[in-house]
Amino acid sequence: MHCRRLRRWGTFSSWLALLVVAVGPAAAHGASLGGSRETVSIPAWLFLLTGGAAIGASFLLASLVTDRGLIRAIHGWRRTIPVPGERLLNGVLGLVGVFGLVFVLVVGFLGPQRGEFNAAVLLVWVGWWAGFTATTYLVGSTWRALNPWRTIAERLPSLDRSYPERLGAWPSVAGLLGLVWLEVVSPVADAPGVLATVVAGYSVFTLAGALAYSPEIWFETVDPISRVFRYYGRLAPFAREDGEIRLRIPGTALSETRLVDGLDEVGFVIALVWVTTYDGFVATPTWRSLADPLVSAGMPALVLYLLVLLAGFGLFLAVFVLGARYSRRLAGTYLTVAELTRQFAPPLLAIAAGYHLAHYLGYFLTQAPILAVTATTPLTLNVPWFVVSLPGWFGAISLASVLLGHILAIWAAHATAFDLFPGRLQAIRSQYPYTAVMVVYTMTSLWIVSQPTIKPPYV
Amino acid sequence: MTTDRYNTPANAPIHRCEHCNRPFAEDELLSIHKGLDHAEQLDDEELAAFERAYDEETDELRRYQIIAVGAIVLLYFGLLLTYALI
Numbered sequence: 001m002h003c004r005r006l007r008r009w010g011t012f013s014s015w016l017a018l019l020v021v022a023v024g025p026a027a028a029h030g031a032s033l034g035g036s037r038e039t040v041s042i043p044a045w046l047f048l049l050t051g052g053a054a055i056g057a058s059f060l061l062a063s064l065v066t067d068r069g070l071i072r073a074i075h076g077w078r079r080t081i082p083v084p085g086e087r088l089l090n091g092v093l094g095l096v097g098v099f100g101l102v103f104v105l106v107v108g109f110l111g112p113q114r115g116e117f118n119a120a121v122l123l124v125w126v127g128w129w130a131g132f133t134a135t136t137y138l139v140g141s142t143w144r145a146l147n148p149w150r151t152i153a154e155r156l157p158s159l160d161r162s163y164p165e166r167l168g169a170w171p172s173v174a175g176l177l178g179l180v181w182l183e184v185v186s187p188v189a190d191a192p193g194v195l196a197t198v199v200a201g202y203s204v205f206t207l208a209g210a211l212a213y214s215p216e217i218w219f220e221t222v223d224p225i226s227r228v229f230r231y232y233g234r235l236a237p238f239a240r241e242d243g244e245i246r247l248r249i250p251g252t253a254l255s256e257t258r259l260v261d262g263l264d265e266v267g268f269v270i271a272l273v274w275v276t277t278y279d280g281f282v283a284t285p286t287w288r289s290l291a292d293p294l295v296s297a298g299m300p301a302l303v304l305y306l307l308v309l310l311a312g313f314g315l316f317l318a319v320f321v322l323g324a325r326y327s328r329r330l331a332g333t334y335l336t337v338a339e340l341t342r343q344f345a346p347p348l349l350a351i352a353a354g355y356h357l358a359h360y361l362g363y364f365l366t367q368a369p370i371l372a373v374t375a376t377t378p379l380t381l382n383v384p385w386f387v388v389s390l391p392g393w394f395g396a397i398s399l400a401s402v403l404l405g406h407i408l409a410i411w412a413a414h415a416t417a418f419d420l421f422p423g424r425l426q427a428i429r430s431q432y433p434y435t436a437v438m439v440v441y442t443m444t445s446l447w448i449v450s451q452p453t454i455k456p457p458y459v
Numbered sequence: 460m461t462t463d464r465y466n467t468p469a470n471a472p473i474h475r476c477e478h479c480n481r482p483f484a485e486d487e488l489l490s491i492h493k494g495l496d497h498a499e500q501l502d503d504e505e506l507a508a509f510e511r512a513y514d515e516e517t518d519e520l521r522r523y524q525i526i527a528v529g530a531i532v533l534l535y536f537g538l539l540l541t542y543a544l545i
Contacts, residue, residue, distance in 0.1 A: 046545060053534050060527045060534075066520060068495070334473075334482045336466045422483075422492035424520055 044450055051403070051446040052439045058407045059435040062414040063428045071415050075255055079247040081238065086245075090145040097148035100128075101203065103378070108196025112381035115190030119378040122371040124199070125189060130360035131368065133232065137353040140245075141233025143226060149203060150219050150226070153210035163217045168264035173271050175224035177309055180275040184282055185305050185459040227268060234259060234346060235353050235408075254346045254412035255419060263338065266345040267317060273348050274316045276355040277445060278309055284451040291457060301458035320345070323433040331421055331430035343420055344434060347412035351438075354405015355445070358398040362390050402449075406442055410435070487512040 065071065083089070100123065107120035115121045136143060144150065182188065188195045210218040219226045233239060237250045260266060281287055282305065295301055324340040366388045373384045413434060417427035465482055467473050473482045474489040478497045483489040493501055494509030501509065 042542075043545060046541060049541075050538060053538055057531055057534050060531050063527055064524055332484045332488075334465045334467045334484060336464060339464050422488050422495055423516060425516060425523060426488065428523065 048443040048446050052443045054403055055406050055439045055442045058410050062411050066424045071418050075252040075415050077249055081245045081247050083245050093145040094151040097146040098151055101148040104199050105196050107378040108192045111379050113192055117374050118192040119374040121192050121195055126367040126371045130364040136229045137232040137235040140236040140238030141229045143229035149206045150215055153207055153215040158214045159212050160214050161212050163213045169268050170264045171222045172224040172227045173267045176271050181306055181309050185302055231349050251350055251408040251412055255415040257342055260342050260345050266341045269345040269348050270317045270320055271313055272352045274313050278312055280448045282456040283453050288457045295458055323437050326433035327430045330432055331426045343416050344413055347409040350408035351405045354401050357401040362394055
């Protein structure tokens with residue numbers, strides 16, 4: 001027993017030591033992900049190699065933990081947290097959500113038409129998409145209670161039409177890709193009027209859908225935003241399980257398959273990962289030099305952006321399914337490829353969350369004070385008298401959150417494999433293809449990050 | 460035979476668990492599966508088969524772990540040297 005504990009401790013400390021060495025140098029010289037990227041002062045190939053090596057080493061280290069009891073204990077650990085006045089809290093959150101929606105519409109249309117100082121624009125992008133989203137995976141998802149459309153729709157009658165089951169979650173995949181496309185190609189991030197129009201359109205569409213198919217079906221199946229937060233909530237330490245709020249170790253619920261029951265839902269997870277990459281890729285000079293000849297040859301830029309969005313999603317999905325195919329062969333299992341994709345998709349959510357935090361944490365910290373100032377007088381132009389700037393080492397936090405997301409995903413997939421396969425070596429072998437894909441993916445992402453940021457061209 | 464979870468090739472060896480019907484490609488994997496998931500339903504012979512298969516796998520795992528630790532050391536010093544030279 002003592003020997004075993006010692007060995008575990010040895011594994012843990014060597015892991016830590018390796019992380020410090022592998023991440024440390026890259027982080028110190030690495031690029032910051034948000035807003036302004038710095039040039040990397042070590043050669044780019046070494047920067048990429050270090051990132052890839054950190055992922056590969058994490059897999060090797062995780063594969064040394066082969067004690068099923070330990071893995072199960074980590075993933076099964078739960079504490080019930082009593083929350084007094086939960087009903088009241090839900091009601092208050094619902095009101096806050098509806099107030100926020102009205103605020104965005106009113107201030108978006110009537111407030112100052114300068115995006116960087118309009119409280120509606122700041123509330124949507126800084127308060128909600130950067131700040132609130134981060135709370136859904138760092139703390140717990142409260143979107144169900146906050147969701148203003150759901151609060152309104154639940155007080156309206158419903159036609160209760162039957163939802164075509166064969167569509168599954170695909171409408172939410174299309175919705176997510178559509179929203180990201182809109183975000184990239186339209187000025188929703190700077191023009192308050194445009195943003196308010198989009199929010200109004202989304203509200204009408206969502207309420208009409210909930211009216212037709214019942215709020216339950218609409219927000220659980222079709223609405224992409226609800227699905228994003230529900231999936232991110234899987235990472236969080238707090239969650240509602242069996243009717244009570246429980247505390248768990250962050251990321252450990254990713255080894256359960258609940259939420260992902262078919263290729264449609266696997267598709268949504270992949271889309272969530274892909275859009276973070278797409279977002280960064282269209283802001284690189286490489287993308288501009290690729291797009292230049294096509295646009296000058298007469299291709300409409302909006303179509304080009306859409307095509308790349310769809311092609312990239314298809315590529316990511318295909319690579320993931322191919323990974324499952326190799327995984328099946330290497331593990332020598334009779335589980336279907338479809339079953340493997342369902343089992344190994346949820347761990348990817350940690351990667352998406354890692355990129356989200358890397359992209360938006362700095363943005364949130366610098367912009368939140370501006371949101372607070374402009375929100376005091378939302379209808380008149382109020383230019384803040386201060387600028388918040390982040391210290392130089394902040395880029396290291398971004399880089400660390402990207403790597404941490406990948407490492408969490410590797411661990412969750414490792415735990416899933418041990419749950420799925422009786423053989424310990426079989427479980428380890430099943431992870432080879434995913435690890436290879438992740439190493440390539442990390443290096444690609446770091447390559448995007450290490451490029452200077454430009455405004456997406458032609459839009 | 461194709462079901463939602465399992466897909467067994469037509470002319471491949473199938474070792475099916477009599478407790479939960481899950482198919483396996485190797486007898487050893489079936490023994491380990493039964494020992495892990497149906498321990499209380501096994502007779503002495505099956506328990507012995509489980510322990511034998513588990514121990515055999517532990518030996519294989521040991522070999523894998525030596526290679527994995529070697530790879531980690533190689534990565535570590537490889538990167539360390541690269542950083543020293545650049």
